[in-house]
Amino acid sequence: MNPPPKSGGQGDSVRQAAWISQWLTPGDLAPLGADDIRQLAVLLREDHYGAGATVYKIGDAPTRINIVRSGAIELSRQAKGRRVVLQIHRDGDVFGDVSLFLRMRVPWDAVALEDTVIYSFESVGLYRLLEQRPRLAWAWLHSVSARLAGFWFRVVELLAGGLEAQVASVLVRRAEDGVLHLSQGNLAEFVGHPRTSINRVLKSLEGQGLVRVSYGQVEVLDEPGLAKVAGLE
Secondary structure, eight states, X not given: OOOOOBOOXXXXXXXXXXXHHHHHSOTTSOOOOHHHHHHHHHHEEEEEEOTTOXXXXXXXXXXXXXXXXXXXXXXXXXXXXXXXXXXXXXXXXEESHHHHHTXXXXXXXXXXXXXXXXXXXXXXXXXXXHHHOHHHHHHHHHHHHHHHHHHHHHHHHHTSSSHHHHHHHHHHHHOBTTEEOOOHHHHHHHHTSOHHHHHHHHHHHHHTTSEEEETTEEEESOHHHHHHHHTOO
């Protein structure tokens, strides 16, 4: 169940909707108009989730579409007796809309990895708004396409080869400003291997001068070297 919304004035909602429009329309797309932003603001709600809180469970019928404002949301499910991480969403990432469009139940658990703020929209209202506003619909289609490309890269990570290559691929593709903000436990779930194995691989990469490991994060020191380990060159 979603937490109670945080109350805010109309001005706050407009600023929040403007932030969303920037994430939906990167430089190569025409920005949303002021009226599009105002209509988004009418539907918008701000939700707060503490670390470990559940946003969706497998089998839920989504009633709201979500965009991560800050924090991190992990999408995962059980497969052959172990938990497999499908994706980790951060600032600007959208989830819940594909299940709505396809009229299907959520195929994963969505859990906050840390304290997280989400902007959400009531699904029917947003669906109708997309029908009425072509520019907004086009921006949303671009967002869905970008996420599809992200899942392709996720498949590449999972099929990268040995464990060292998989870890290196995750580090190359997911580090932000040269740093991957994931605990070793979360990284282990992400690649589907025991934490002890991840620790061994990170120590090996650190010994090669490719990364620096510290609490809750891994700093990339040699991206071309990591890419070579990952087989991306």
